[in-house]
Amino acid sequence: MTRRQRLTLIAAILGSAVVSIDGSIISVALPAIQRDLGGGLSGQQWVSNAYLLALGSLILIGGSLGDIYGERRVFAAGVAAFGVLSLGCALSPTIGALIVARALQGAAGALVMPSSLAIIVAAFSPKERGAAIGSWTAWGAIAVIVGPLAGGWIVDQVSWRWIFALNVPLVVATLALILVAVPRSAGARGRRVDFLGAGLCALGLGGFVFALIEQPHYSWTSPVILVPLIGGAVSFVSFLAYERRTAEPMLKLELFARRNFAVGNAETLSMYAGLSVLFFFLVIFLQQVAGYSALRSGLTTLPVTIVMFTLSRRFGALADRHGARLFMGAGPLIAAAGILLLLRTGMDTSYLRDLLPALLVFSLGLTLTVAPLTATVLADADEHDAGIASAVNNAVARVAGLVGVSVVGVVVASTLVGDTFAANSESVRAFHQVVVICAVLVAAGGVAGALGIINPRRAVEAQRCPGGQLVGTPQPAVSQSNGGVTVSKEPMPQEV
Structure with a gap:
């Protein structure tokens, strides 16, 4: 790896990490934001969902813009806009202003995420690309481990506003690296933006x-x-x-005529609805009902990320050898069993007794699933469609979380007293409703995988996929798939 390639890789990692962290770090700050700006549960939902809505609905067109105008230019524009809008979030005087700033921040992130992986594809040869993307996903996972933990400490010790303000030095560093290292790309101006x-x-x-x-x-x-x-x-x-x-569609619907692609995305939709709902409400429950600090609630999910970071590539390799169907069926069922163990929680929730066993079982099931699922979705697409297939899977995961949190919020609001979680039995009952719904959604994904997936004749190594791991996890969402690596780019090498 040359010095310029190394700096390009660092730029891609920094840019994508900032966007990924801002999707997950917000959960530890929501109770503090509510205390400061008001808004109730619906306000908390909008602060999270405005970002995810813009990012999820615009990420495919973000990839198209990179193809047409050049990934370097779009990546730089997205990173710069993200920095400015992070300041807007930090300075928001009302809950409404924060929601608007978060939506615009998500739109900027939709430019960054597809282009970050596309500049890696452009900078590295096919033989070097797998290792580069592996580094991108690994460091992304580490960033998402550190992000919520640091965010919890910042919220407790300083202010929730600083979780946004601290994006700015990272953005400045990324822009400097883009200027000195990332190669220019010409784009394909004959194409039309949808x-x-x-x-x-x-x-x-x-x-x-x-x-x-x-x-x-x-x-x-x-x-x-x-x-x-x-x-x-x-x-x-x-x-x-x-x-x-x-x-020239933004979404190639004919891909869904392929069985594994359709079933894999159905499993993604069901699983990520459950996962997003679980982690959105878990952090709120721990802080507002169980009395955890922001830092302590952020530390709670650390075992999930560590297990995923440690074992995802190993399980992906096993699925390459033995077929993904078993992993995509058993993994979600194990994860659902772990989720149900959270029914032990209450106002006096013990981490070692009530949370850690549930999260360890859950993380094992999740880790069995994510890399085989992504690899199977990509393996069912033609080689020249690998980029858009990966982008579709990314968008499905984000939309699943967005809609899931919104739908379950309606159910929860009918149980809560005063549209907010508090230290009372109604809030405990509402969270237990969330737990059961999430377990059913995740298990349904496993049933879809077990009954619908056919082990493909050709495999894609999980660590060499665009994105490497499924997006949106708590988080290896982390491994953001890329809408920018589309038909005009050289596809990732695949094994036959």
């Missing part, structure tokens, strides 16, 4: 999510709920119809 598809997708998701989050404050028949709900449904159906007939 702005209409992106707009319809964002309106569809946004209307649906808005209706679900705000429903506890209105009746289902209120125009405030009905208009965005119906408008969102119409927009999303229009998005699918438009993508089917347009010459």
Whole structure:
């Protein structure tokens, strides 16, 4: 690896890590944000979901922009915008201003994530690329371990605002590395950007999510709920119809005609709805009901990330040899069993007695699943579709979390007293409802994998996939898949 390649890799790691961390670190700050700015449970949901909504709905078009205008240019623009908007989050005077800044921050992240992996693909030869992407995913996992832990300490000792402000020096360092090391890319200006598809997708998701989050404050028949709900449904159906007939779609629907690709994404949808809901509400429960500090609640999930970082590549290699079906079936069922152990939690929750056993069982099941699942999804796509297949899987995982938190929030709000978690029996009962729902969702993903997956004839090594691990975990979301490595780029080498 040359010095310039090393610096390019560091730039890609730093840029993607900042975006990934801001998707997960926010959970430890939500109770403090509520105390400072108000907003109740719906405000907490919007602070998290506004970011995920923009990132999930725009990440495919972010990859297209990189292809057309050059990954280096789009990566730099996204990183710079992310830094400015991080300052906007830090300085937000109201909950509404913070939500708007978070949405814009997510849009900037949608430019960064696809381009970060694309510049690695451009900078390294096929023989070097696997190791470079392995480093990208490994350091991304480490960053996400450190992020929430540091965030918890910052929230406890200083202020939640500093978790956003501290992005700025990382952004400046990334921009400096881009300037001196990342090679220029010409792009492909003959291609058209699917702005209409992106707009319809964002309106569809946004209307649906808005209706679900705000429903506890209105009746289902209120125009405030009905208009965005119906408008969102119409927009999303229009998005699918438009993508089917347009010459250069943002989403290639024909990929879903392939069995393993469709089943793998169905498993992703179910699992990541469950995972995102679990970790969103777990951190809130631990702080507002069980009395944990922000730092202590951040430390709670550390075993999950350590187990995943340690064992994901090993289980991916085993799935390469023995087929992914067993791993994709058994893994989610084991993870669901671990989730159900969280029913032991209450207002006097003990980490060693109630949390650690559940999280260890859960993390083992999750680790059995993530790399084989991603590899199977990519192996079922043609080589020239590897990038867009990876981007679709990324988007599915993010949308699953977005919709899952919104839907379960409606269920939880009906049980809570005063639209917020507090140290009372109603909050414990609400969290136990969350636990059961999450276990069912994760287990359903395992059933889909066990019944639907056919072990492919050709395998993709998990550590050499674009993204390496499935996105959105607590987190190796971490291994963000890339919408920027599309048909104009040389595909990742695959084993036949």
